[in-house]
Amino acid sequence: MGRPKSGATPRGRPGTSGGKSGESAALEALRRRLPGPPPGEVWIGDDAAVLGPAPGVLLLTTDMAVGGVHADLTLMSLADLGWRATAGALSDIAAMGGRAAHAVVAVAGPPSTDLDQLYDGIAACAAAHRCPVVGGDLSTGAEIVVAVTVTGRVPGGPGPVLRRGARPGDRLFVTGPLGGAAAGLAALRAGRRAEPGTERLVEALCRPRARLAEGEAARRAGATAMVDISDGLATDLGHLAEASGVGFRLDAVPVADGATLDDALGGGEDYELVLAAPDPDRLVAAFGRAGLRSPIPLGRCVDDRAERTLAGDPVPALGWEHPWGSSP
Amino acid sequence: MGRPKSGATPRGRPGTSGGKSGESAALEALRRRLPGPPPGEVWIGDDAAVLGPAPGVLLLTTDMAVGGVHADLTLMSLADLGWRATAGALSDIAAMGGRAAHAVVAVAGPPSTDLDQLYDGIAACAAAHRCPVVGGDLSTGAEIVVAVTVTGRVPGGPGPVLRRGARPGDRLFVTGPLGGAAAGLAALRAGRRAEPGTERLVEALCRPRARLAEGEAARRAGATAMVDISDGLATDLGHLAEASGVGFRLDAVPVADGATLDDALGGGEDYELVLAAPDPDRLVAAFGRAGLRSPIPLGRCVDDRAERTLAGDPVPALGWEHPWGSSP
Numbered sequence: 001m002g003r004p005k006s007g008a009t010p011r012g013r014p015g016t017s018g019g020k021s022g023e024s025a026a027l028e029a030l031r032r033r034l035p036g037p038p039p040g041e042v043w044i045g046d047d048a049a050v051l052g053p054a055p056g057v058l059l060l061t062t063d064m065a066v067g068g069v070h071a072d073l074t075l076m077s078l079a080d081l082g083w084r085a086t087a088g089a090l091s092d093i094a095a096m097g098g099r100a101a102h103a104v105v106a107v108a109g110p111p112s113t114d115l116d117q118l119y120d121g122i123a124a125c126a127a128a129h130r131c132p133v134v135g136g137d138l139s140t141g142a143e144i145v146v147a148v149t150v151t152g153r154v155p156g157g158p159g160p161v162l163r164r165g166a167r168p169g170d171r172l173f174v175t176g177p178l179g180g181a182a183a184g185l186a187a188l189r190a191g192r193r194a195e196p197g198t199e200r201l202v203e204a205l206c207r208p209r210a211r212l213a214e215g216e217a218a219r220r221a222g223a224t225a226m227v228d229i230s231d232g233l234a235t236d237l238g239h240l241a242e243a244s245g246v247g248f249r250l251d252a253v254p255v256a257d258g259a260t261l262d263d264a265l266g267g268g269e270d271y272e273l274v275l276a277a278p279d280p281d282r283l284v285a286a287f288g289r290a291g292l293r294s295p296i297p298l299g300r301c302v303d304d305r306a307e308r309t310l311a312g313d314p315v316p317a318l319g320w321e322h323p324w325g326s327s328p
Numbered sequence: 329m330g331r332p333k334s335g336a337t338p339r340g341r342p343g344t345s346g347g348k349s350g351e352s353a354a355l356e357a358l359r360r361r362l363p364g365p366p367p368g369e370v371w372i373g374d375d376a377a378v379l380g381p382a383p384g385v386l387l388l389t390t391d392m393a394v395g396g397v398h399a400d401l402t403l404m405s406l407a408d409l410g411w412r413a414t415a416g417a418l419s420d421i422a423a424m425g426g427r428a429a430h431a432v433v434a435v436a437g438p439p440s441t442d443l444d445q446l447y448d449g450i451a452a453c454a455a456a457h458r459c460p461v462v463g464g465d466l467s468t469g470a471e472i473v474v475a476v477t478v479t480g481r482v483p484g485g486p487g488p489v490l491r492r493g494a495r496p497g498d499r500l501f502v503t504g505p506l507g508g509a510a511a512g513l514a515a516l517r518a519g520r521r522a523e524p525g526t527e528r529l530v531e532a533l534c535r536p537r538a539r540l541a542e543g544e545a546a547r548r549a550g551a552t553a554m555v556d557i558s559d560g561l562a563t564d565l566g567h568l569a570e571a572s573g574v575g576f577r578l579d580a581v582p583v584a585d586g587a588t589l590d591d592a593l594g595g596g597e598d599y600e601l602v603l604a605a606p607d608p609d610r611l612v613a614a615f616g617r618a619g620l621r622s623p624i625p626l627g628r629c630v631d632d633r634a635e636r637t638l639a640g641d642p643v644p645a646l647g648w649e650h651p652w653g654s655s656p
Contacts (some may be wrong), residue, residue, distance in 0.1 A: 026443055026466050033451040034461050049462035051430055064434040066469040106392040106475045115354055123361040133362050134377035138354050141394040147434045147475030
């Protein structure tokens with residue numbers, strides 16, 4: 001969740017789509033200092049770290065939300081901030097096809113912070129995703145910061161789904177229509193919270209769901225690569241394509257009711273999953289058996305890494321870019 | 329590490345020693361919202377959460393350090409802050425008798441932050457404790473916040489050592505002399521960094537070591553309760569005594585060279601371990617076999633929960649108290 005989203009200005013920059021964001025570059029600076037993982041493990045670079053040998057694989061991920069950066073607290077409640085921070089970490093587990101196990105939550109903020117409200121949102125999100133909070137830390141600080149760390153397991157079937165396994169010809173899917181969170185933020189900013197039709201968009205923004213069941217179904221149905229859409233489809237699908245060494249040819253992008261195509265491509269924080277699968281029938285059948293909304297086809301992966309098109313045109317370079325500069 | 333230590337003022341308050349700090353009360357407010365653990369697990373309330381059935385027990389703990397609260401960045405470097413945040417989380421694993429497995433690190437700060445320096449300290453501390461950093465997150469924020477989450481394992485021998493297992497008659501030990509970190513901070517504040525003899529104190533403050541080997545040796549040698557000294561001996565031993573339902577009678581407290589007894593009782597952040605053991609000979613022998621400095625005897629646990637004495641006098645109510653007020 002390292003990208004300033006709600007309460008910040010989107011900055012679509014030419015060449016950003018699929019490129020390494022400032023945050024990724026900064027984390028790369030951390031990775032370079034560290035020893036690399038043993039065979040079979042994945043450390044920095046995917047949605048979550050993959051630790052230990054199968055079948056006891058442990059997933060581990062951490063996500064930080066800052067009041068005023070990730071959530072405009074004049075528009076959203078502290079409970080919303082707590083929910084969103086928790087959902088963001090859970091979504092990283094979903095993007096590996098994992099099952100969330102446990103969460104710990106560290107909070108900093110001024111002593112005047114309404115911790116009850118913040119904890120209500122954290123606890124409600126954890127309960128909704130069946131991921132108990134088992135520990136925490138609390139500190140004073142000038143601004144409200146919530147860091148949520150989640151562990152996950154990968155029970156049965158294939159191992160975790162990384163970003164890098166997509167191959168040319170694989171079909172691309174997304175677990176739901178996109179842009180709802182961005183449209184919800186726009187509605188709140190415009191003072192349209194009470195208008196008909198906006199309730200669902202505000203819910204998408206303030207109470208996003210991590211697609212844990214969908215991620216696990218996709219893993220079991222042979223998904224080759226998967227990522228959660230936290231920074232916008234253009235950026236996150238770009239990460240998947242870059243890691244896999246493929247391009248992509250999209251036929252259409254599903255747009256949430258009340259949102260625009262730009263919201264869908266660049267809005268981020270919808271926390272739907274985008275995934276590649278060689279056998280679309282198997283994928284759709286698996287979602288059906290699990291009682292899940294059918295995954296929505298986007299297009300396919302192509303051999304030409306330079307191709308990133310939507311209905312024949314280049315995908316606009318929309319998406320959120322972290323202000324951290326590249327480290328040397 | 330929820331207590332403002334370096335760069336903040338110690339606040340010894342009557343009745344604080346052994347009582348529930350503001351932070352503990354606030355975390356209790358989180359715990360009350362959450363389901364309780366299944367039998368055999370420990371969630372909120374000890375140094376680290378204890379998850380899953382033996383022998384595959386997983387320890388999980390998170391610790392947050394805030395620039396200006398936990399480290400005065402006019403006196404310490406960003407690398408020191410990174411080291412200390414990492415050591416604080418590792419120390420929680422040590423206090424369970426665990427072996428550190430993996431760490432993830434979330435950082436917030438202004439874009440001008442020298443991430444290279446911060447990451448240098450984190451990476452150096454992780455390497456010194458053989459705990460690889462496997463993931464991270466990065467966000468913009470007004471102040472520098474580092475949240476470190478560490479997993480641990482409990483290989484061989486008895487299970488994790490909780491705070492609550494001490495019994496009347498158990499002997500109390502500490503893994504090293506105390507007060508060095510507090511004396512180091514005083515030296516830095518007084519501009520005495522370059523004076524002879526202060527180097528070791530500054531090292532104790534800026535580069536503390538988590539006592540992982542000592543914690544594991546104590547667990548295997550039958551320690552009944554253990555806690556790390558992050559808030560000062562008076563406070564942390566008070567937590568152990570309260571959880572165990574015992575009092576304590578101390579004969580003497582080992583004071584680090586250059587520190588005072590008040591530093592040792594209330595200074596905190598030394599990250600030594602205080603522990604209870606029914607068989608002192610076995611404990612000392614185990615430390616010897618492991619090539620560790622012999623644990624230093626403090627005194628013993630007593631049946632009278634109200635007794636908290638040092639050489640016959642009440643232990644002064646020193647220690648760091650978190651400014652978070654009690655939640656209703």
